[in-house]
Amino acid sequence: MSIKSNAGLDAIFHPRSIAIVGATAGPDNIYTQMFLKSLLDFRFEGPIYPVNPKADSVMGLKTYPTVLDVPGPVDYAISLIPASATPQLMRECVAKGVRAVQLFTAGFDETGEQDRTRLQEDLAAMARRGGVRLLGPNCVGIYCPESRMSYASDFPKEVGRVGFIAQSGGYTYLTARIAAARGVRFSKMVSYGNASDINEIELLEYLANDPGTDVICVYIEGTRDGQRHLRVLAEATARKPVVVIKRGHTEGGRRGARSHTGALAGDDMMWDVAFRQAGVIRVEDVEELVDMMVTFLFFPLPRGRKVVLVGGGGGASVRAADQCEAGGLRLPPLPDDLREEVNRHIPLAGSMLTNPMDVLVEAHGGIPSWISILAALDCWEGADMFLWQVCPEMPPFREDIFSQLIIEVRTQMLEEYKALRKPKVVVVHAVETMFGLRELDAIRAKCADEGVAFYPSVLRAARAISRCMDYWDWRGRRAS
């Protein structure tokens, strides 16, 4: 195992103090808000030093003209100043003995301008010589709830088990928010931008070693050392699942990646093959990334891929059946004796007594029928897991009172559902009306609280479950 120990990067995740260079007092600097206010909202425990020669205090904190004027030690410095001023800052940080500098500052290699690429290289060399680690430039940095570091006030404050490293800062915002709504919490999240010193490979090694991280997620646009990157990926997947979004796989995307973070995206098919060989789960975008997190965290591994599908309505059930099978799961037909048992609780007309099973609870005996049916299905040895789907945009009615009533019924149904023996999944398939999204949001919040695996479509649920099972199968084959 060539993965190194984690000592080198602990400085960026657990600094004793933080300087914010270029923090300003006015309300117009959204970046001061972003970094300083987030640290205050997260109650970062060490001292925070705004550095600004033109202000006395920022957000109630005393400021210092330069890093060198700060009385105590500075472990971590965040730069919000223009690129042209960063060499001077780096000199001061070296002199001060700062352990790591994060350059939020942009305008380096990603511009494609030679002099700016050279400026970035010079900074990295200065940092290396001075014993300072450099994160960025052109990155939002570190979110680490354990050490109360964040660059967004709305990120969850609880510590979780997912690590995420991303070349794009925007993707970390997007991912944190969507994942949080589904109950996912993070151990560490790093946006590393142009990767002039600390890069995707070192961060991956860190998460592979990190006892606080169970699932590693990655967004990359490119790498500077493909061979080593893939070797480290393969070593990481042998320990924990690694899920990757790889961008820049088209000509326009490559041009975008070059201009976004200076990344060289490389040949996509080569990446695809390499990922497969390394046991990496490659996903298309953030939706699938979060689906994988939810599955690894909240869905207990079932014995097999046979699913029993309940709820939804007629057209929705046909769609769901198609999507389950397209996603890699199977729908065994309901045996006759079970069908007869279910038929004792609900009538034939307007239902589907097969698998998929369409049971309109509101119309047929309500919750008691639902309980009886689920209990019967839970004992069925022919199925390995439950998938319950709700399609709020399909029923005839959409008045708000009706909607509220439905949500209450669903919440009661969820109580019964989550007590089942088999592994289970909840899907609220809301396409894009605000009406549907409100129901989705209510049930999703309940599932997040309860740690139930929730997905916004059957296809996404089926794919994520299949890929999770594929990963564990692969791990099993490797071990044997």
Add this chain to the structure above:
Amino acid sequence: MSIKSNAGLDAIFHPRSIAIVGATAGPDNIYTQMFLKSLLDFRFEGPIYPVNPKADSVMGLKTYPTVLDVPGPVDYAISLIPASATPQLMRECVAKGVRAVQLFTAGFDETGEQDRTRLQEDLAAMARRGGVRLLGPNCVGIYCPESRMSYASDFPKEVGRVGFIAQSGGYTYLTARIAAARGVRFSKMVSYGNASDINEIELLEYLANDPGTDVICVYIEGTRDGQRHLRVLAEATARKPVVVIKRGHTEGGRRGARSHTGALAGDDMMWDVAFRQAGVIRVEDVEELVDMMVTFLFFPLPRGRKVVLVGGGGGASVRAADQCEAGGLRLPPLPDDLREEVNRHIPLAGSMLTNPMDVLVEAHGGIPSWISILAALDCWEGADMFLWQVCPEMPPFREDIFSQLIIEVRTQMLEEYKALRKPKVVVVHAVETMFGLRELDAIRAKCADEGVAFYPSVLRAARAISRCMDYWDWRGRRAS
């Protein structure tokens, strides 16, 4: 051309009077609400007759014990009564001279029970002998804003240019609502359920002939006469675009389709080939269906497939570039002179001055910069269309006040954008938080009002535009 004239089905779309058999007075019958209240809300112009021997009036309308007791002629009867009572109803409708009966009633062939299949066949035979057209059973029927018929109060009351025929009632609800939010309006919508008499083929012929319909959309689970169905499809596509969701393409889905509408779904690959030969645009689900409607209605055909991509942020731009090209469009690189011109309006740092172009309007000179940049790009002969994307879940902030401000800025930007010469598209890529959806909803509503093509993701926009262009290319090749 073997497509028949439309005389036969005009009775179901333009009845002079409607009877609702089984309408009840209590508030507990949601189906009375569904049919009777919708007709009242739509101000159906002819008489509406609730038929119920046990009530004097329903929703303020006088009831009649049977259809035969109705004083005037009845053109169209909707049945909400149990399946067992439908033969008697059909006898009365024949005697009364009713022109068409719609059986919302379920519990026929779709149950898979022999006696119920026989009941359905008997009803169809009675109707045929008696000169009554039969819609269903197991269907929600007709939405036709021109004649003020509807089975949902919230469907748009305005007349539009899209016709939709669907085996599933749920899909018509879903489609109408999602499409309405994007500004699409309908000529006719029919849910035909088990298709015991009026079927997918006859309805398709009707829409192909219908001068009020410019785009035909179809949801099918199966057909009883594949050869004839495909012939009629090919004839229809020669006149107008036909977009199809075909369900039941997996084993579970086929079982679901059988149990949902009694449909025999057939071999999927055969369908796929046949659709391609017939020039049919096959889509995966309702999202893509609505994307095609929006594209055919609101997106003027561009000269070519070269797109210039603006907005979004760094990671979002790289994704968007990848998705444009994956969807079949191309991103030409920005020429140097144009790049220099754009650079006069916004600085290099924190922007992407290439194609994709990431211009953070809020940070760089606001609307005036935006106007100047767009004007320069609009004159660029190297690009055929604009795609402007917004990703509300990616920025650092998400307070509501900030969000409101952003929406106002975007609305102003949209004003400038829509005045451009080139064909243009708006994308708000909101993944699934309520925060993001609110911005999506606000901009979508504005686009719907203005008739601007709006999509919820770049990939969906690119795919829909490509397929729309493919269709017109195919029509051109056929004609030449």
